[in-house]
Amino acid sequence: MSQKPLVKKSESQKIQAEKSQENDRPKVRFITIDEEDSGQRIDNFLLKTLKGVPKSHLYRLCRKGEIRVNKKRIKPEYKLAIDDVLRIAPIRISEKKDTVSTGLNIVAKLEKQILFEDDRLIVINKPSGMAVHGGSGLSFGLIEALRALRPDARMLELVHRLDRDTSGCLVVAKKRSALRHLHEQLRTKKVQKFYHALVKGHWPTKLTRVTEALKKNDLKSGERVVVVDNINGKASETRYKVLERYRGATLVRAFPVTGRTHQIRVHCQVSGHSIAMDAKYGHEDFDADMKNKGLTRLFLHAASIEFVHPKTEERMTIEAPLEPSLEKLLTKLVKE
Structure with a gap:
């Protein structure tokens, strides 16, 4: 009599194990495309949806007809439409360990x-x-x-x-529609970004615009350096306003009208007022002075951004406070 419960428990465990294996088996998936996901290529959609599946494997599944749209075979470049129904054959996805730990x-x-x-x-x-x-x-x-x-x-x-x-x-x-909406705002210059920079010397009040054309140069080392080139460079414009004057330095607000690589940094340099602790475009003596005062990073900060919210259509302004190390440095400088 003492053995019967053990037998029953063993059978129960066997049934549970079989159910678990059944649940672990990949199943056919059906996905109906909504407005949010329409308009994009199916290969791009699948790469985001089936995380961990290599692109080459997705292409192979499309060729074999294992992935279909509205019961028809499709090519990887097919663009999804609203109400398309995707049928995805069972795919076992190897779980990749996160390279980023939330505990870091x-x-x-x-x-x-x-x-x-x-x-x-x-x-x-x-x-x-x-x-x-x-x-x-x-x-x-x-x-x-x-x-x-x-x-x-x-x-x-x-x-x-x-x-x-x-x-x-x-x-x-967080949504593809929001990404499209904001990219269109960037293209039509409806997004405004304002930066704060601590620069060398006395920035002239009348110097409100810098329009030097800029060109990217890739060095043999792989490093990218931007130089002024008014013949072959791309048109660039940064607008400036003095926020505070200090002995030997000026805190300015920079508004990049165009969005070239390293634009604010190079426009400051070419004006003779390099940004503090700029490893590429800085001034050695000024940087040494700022380092002695405790600055350990580039003093360039995207202080605020303005844009139209993609859902509410309201104009938003969001501000980011300076980190404590930058605030501390400013307290060490003597105001003019």
Whole structure:
């Protein structure tokens, strides 16, 4: 009698194991395309939806007819339409371990840097020294860290970029429609970004515009340097306003009308007023002085951004406070 319960328990465990195996088996998936996902290529949609499946494997599944739209075979370049029904054959996705841990101190701190968030957008105060995305020897950047913090988000994509050493307002889209909306605003110059920079010397009040054309040069080392080239360069414009004068330095507000690489930094340099601690375009003596006062990073900060919200159509202004190290430096400078 004492053995009967053991036999029953064993049979129960066997049934549970079989059910578990059944549940673990990949199944046919059906996805109906809504307005949010329409208009994009099916291969791009699948790469985001079936995370962990290599692109080459998706192409092979399309060729074999394992992935169909409205019961028909399609090519990887097919553009999805509203109410299309995707049939995706069973695919076993190898689970990739996250290269970014939410336990990492730098990632955990990002949560406190979020300035605004809703179902369409995240605006974050990007720290200096953090690249916006991984690559070029970096295991991860800000966008990968945000994806680790928001694992349930269907998509998170950068709307624009900031240099690695620049801090401040960075916008991330949570929906494809929001990304399209904001990219159109950037194209039509409806987005306004204002930066604060501490520059060398006495910036003249009358110097409100710098319009030197800029050209990118890639060095043999792989480093990218931007130079002034009014013949072959791209038209560029930055507008400036003096915010505060200090002995030997000026805090200016910069508004880039165009969005060229390193634009503000090079326009400051060519005007004879390099930004403090700029490793590429800085002034050695000025940087040494600022370093002695405790500055350890580029003093360029995306202080605010203005745009039209993609859902409410309201004009928004979001501001990012200076990090404490920059505020502390300013208190050490003597005002004029």
